[in-house]
Amino acid sequence: MQKVIIVRYCEIHLKGKNRGYFEKVFLENLEKALSGIRHEIHRPSGRYLVDGFDEARADEIAARLAKVFGTHSVSVAQQIPADMEEIYRSVVRIAPESGTFKVQTNRADKHFPLDSMQINAQIGGRLLAERPQLRVDVREPQKTLYIDIRENGTALVFSDYIKGAGGMPVGTSGKGMLLLSGGIDSPVAGYMIAKRGMVLEAVHFHSYPYTNMQAREKVENLAEILSRYTGGLHLHVVSVTRIQEEIHKHCPDEMMITLLRRFMMRIAERIGKRVGAQCIVTGESLGQVASQTIEGMTSSNAVLESFPVLRPLVGFDKTEIIERARQIGTYETSVQPYEDCCTVFLPKHPLIRPDLAKVRLAEEKLDVAALLEDALAQEETVVFK
Amino acid sequence: MEVIYLDNAATTRPDAAATEKARAFLEDDFYNPSALYREGFAVHKQLESARRAVLNCLAPGGGYDLVFTASGSEADNQVLFSAGQRGNVVISGGEHAAVYNAARELERRGVQLRIAKLRPDGGADAEDLLSLVDGQTSLVSVIHVNNETGAVNDVLSLARAVKKINARALFHSDGVQAFGKIPFSLGAPIDFYTISSHKIGGVRGVAGLAFRKGAPLHPLIFGGGQENGLRSGTENMFAVMHFQAVCEAAAERLAENMRRVRSLNALVRERLDRGLFTVLSAEDASPYILSVSAPGLRGEVLMHMADDAGLIVGTGSACSSKSKASRVILACGAPDAVAEGVLRISFSAKSTEEEAARAAEILNRCGKELAERMHSSSCKK
Numbered sequence: 001m002q003k004v005i006i007v008r009y010c011e012i013h014l015k016g017k018n019r020g021y022f023e024k025v026f027l028e029n030l031e032k033a034l035s036g037i038r039h040e041i042h043r044p045s046g047r048y049l050v051d052g053f054d055e056a057r058a059d060e061i062a063a064r065l066a067k068v069f070g071t072h073s074v075s076v077a078q079q080i081p082a083d084m085e086e087i088y089r090s091v092v093r094i095a096p097e098s099g100t101f102k103v104q105t106n107r108a109d110k111h112f113p114l115d116s117m118q119i120n121a122q123i124g125g126r127l128l129a130e131r132p133q134l135r136v137d138v139r140e141p142q143k144t145l146y147i148d149i150r151e152n153g154t155a156l157v158f159s160d161y162i163k164g165a166g167g168m169p170v171g172t173s174g175k176g177m178l179l180l181s182g183g184i185d186s187p188v189a190g191y192m193i194a195k196r197g198m199v200l201e202a203v204h205f206h207s208y209p210y211t212n213m214q215a216r217e218k219v220e221n222l223a224e225i226l227s228r229y230t231g232g233l234h235l236h237v238v239s240v241t242r243i244q245e246e247i248h249k250h251c252p253d254e255m256m257i258t259l260l261r262r263f264m265m266r267i268a269e270r271i272g273k274r275v276g277a278q279c280i281v282t283g284e285s286l287g288q289v290a291s292q293t294i295e296g297m298t299s300s301n302a303v304l305e306s307f308p309v310l311r312p313l314v315g316f317d318k319t320e321i322i323e324r325a326r327q328i329g330t331y332e333t334s335v336q337p338y339e340d341c342c343t344v345f346l347p348k349h350p351l352i353r354p355d356l357a358k359v360r361l362a363e364e365k366l367d368v369a370a371l372l373e374d375a376l377a378q379e380e381t382v383v384f385k
Numbered sequence: 386m387e388v389i390y391l392d393n394a395a396t397t398r399p400d401a402a403a404t405e406k407a408r409a410f411l412e413d414d415f416y417n418p419s420a421l422y423r424e425g426f427a428v429h430k431q432l433e434s435a436r437r438a439v440l441n442c443l444a445p446g447g448g449y450d451l452v453f454t455a456s457g458s459e460a461d462n463q464v465l466f467s468a469g470q471r472g473n474v475v476i477s478g479g480e481h482a483a484v485y486n487a488a489r490e491l492e493r494r495g496v497q498l499r500i501a502k503l504r505p506d507g508g509a510d511a512e513d514l515l516s517l518v519d520g521q522t523s524l525v526s527v528i529h530v531n532n533e534t535g536a537v538n539d540v541l542s543l544a545r546a547v548k549k550i551n552a553r554a555l556f557h558s559d560g561v562q563a564f565g566k567i568p569f570s571l572g573a574p575i576d577f578y579t580i581s582s583h584k585i586g587g588v589r590g591v592a593g594l595a596f597r598k599g600a601p602l603h604p605l606i607f608g609g610g611q612e613n614g615l616r617s618g619t620e621n622m623f624a625v626m627h628f629q630a631v632c633e634a635a636a637e638r639l640a641e642n643m644r645r646v647r648s649l650n651a652l653v654r655e656r657l658d659r660g661l662f663t664v665l666s667a668e669d670a671s672p673y674i675l676s677v678s679a680p681g682l683r684g685e686v687l688m689h690m691a692d693d694a695g696l697i698v699g700t701g702s703a704c705s706s707k708s709k710a711s712r713v714i715l716a717c718g719a720p721d722a723v724a725e726g727v728l729r730i731s732f733s734a735k736s737t738e739e740e741a742a743r744a745a746e747i748l749n750r751c752g753k754e755l756a757e758r759m760h761s762s763s764c765k766k
Contacts (some may be wrong), residue, residue, distance in 0.1 A: 208689060
């Protein structure tokens, strides 16, 4: 007997002619998730099997594989020769002492002498005879014991499905630039988009000396957490201090956020083009704060030359976002109290429905091109592998 | 150019001469002082001699014992959880977080907590404090020198007055910012007094709790029974010996250091641009701490700018969205605009006149620049 891990995948079978490509990318991502751990990945049919690892690390490996986008579910199984005696011994090892159960067999090898129903009945019957406190319940058993008769003369026995992250393999849906603040929303937005297979690079804006190093460290910690799902992450860090000061100096106070967002979009697009991205990803949710109105979004979209903006959280409530942030493990970091964007310049009454024409007029007071060059010249990049 | 360090109330640069004196305890004399062989016993003798030496600097009149702890916070906690477990506990609003938050924890456990008002300079309002003390008071804790404003509380008189109201009440003072800096001899009405090494040129990892012989004190940490059972854990001998060296040096030059630091303090006060800065520290505060504020500007932003210009000073508190201003400064009655603009300039015995002069110059320059950057909106259309 040896322990193996079964990895089932989600939507790859939907992808027709591209299926081979999707499976290849998925396999690469599985390999990446297990880097540093001895293992082998095989691809029998319609799933992946991992073996050759230190059995004491089986749970850790299963957990890592479950996090890879594209994974539907993961099971830790026993692999044995497809022989009824061996199968029974293996089932006994994972069967409960009491309560309700059922045996469910899948027979890929149609040459096996017994059919699925017969295997269920024989194994289940022996188990009942040996453990009188057990009862069979085929509708809602407390435990299901799965037997999988493979074509190569082996069988897999297991009892638990670990839910996978779902989605599509990262690397199959292009590349996006995520605007990553220190808040709750943007890491979740990144997660949602990576889940659909997109490769991400992140850009973070700071306003030192109006914000501090602790705020930046917090963002780096968020990027690190996110990188575990996205298979690595490049974080571009850009100072918008001068831009904020110039806006403060020359433009109406209530336009600060609107104008600053436009600069952030421009910078993200410029970096995005350089690194081969095709879109911008933000954590905006419609109406959540003053700048996240449809007018605010229109005003920031308008500066982009060719990139669309993906806003995966646009229809989410704050509570839904928080719930997701907790699930992916970014919430605790996001709520640390460091300001990532300077509140020194924040107006008391920001413009809720900015008028594009007026915004453009106000912006004419600024040397946009020079400010962009200046900001991009000081860009730093931090790489999370 | 060398960075000017004026955040000595946070920590000080460890004194090199003391490091030399104590070096043997990192190298040859590494033995465990609890060990029974000759080498260990010799280290034990050194430990006891260091204890007497530190006590001699603090309480030359005798009557006190000292337990070495790992930090001033630990010493404060040990007092509060030993002596503040019943009735009510009275503290001033100017206490260091180690006392304040320990007292909050006592309150959560059912002890009544009473917090006395502060005067505008950060000193405890004595009248208010004494009005809170009654027959049920188990412990009164008043910081000796306020770590944010430098205000000096007359803890000997306060302790005497407290005992007059309730002879059984115990009195503690956190003397971390006072010890080795301002003239003081620990005496009769005070039961517990906290001191720390790294604020006077020592290293972190050692501090002390002096207690009147016979005062009720219980351990926070149980184990091998070191420090007379009051603080288990193998003693940090290097840090202890270093502590002894800096205590003795500080005691020897206390008056001279104080005179010099007072002149540095006066120089910064005089040179700071009063159009930008307000001085919060009173004239009679400890000269080692000078709290100023640039009302309307954010203290932390100024701190970063000064840092970039080669001057390190402290802020009232971190720029966090939860609290932009220090609890203590607000308790002094300062308006938000003042409290958010606080910078703490704190000197050490080794600070120089040139550093003080340059510090004032850098702060003036940064303050002016920031004010221009912040308020320039008046010229826009």
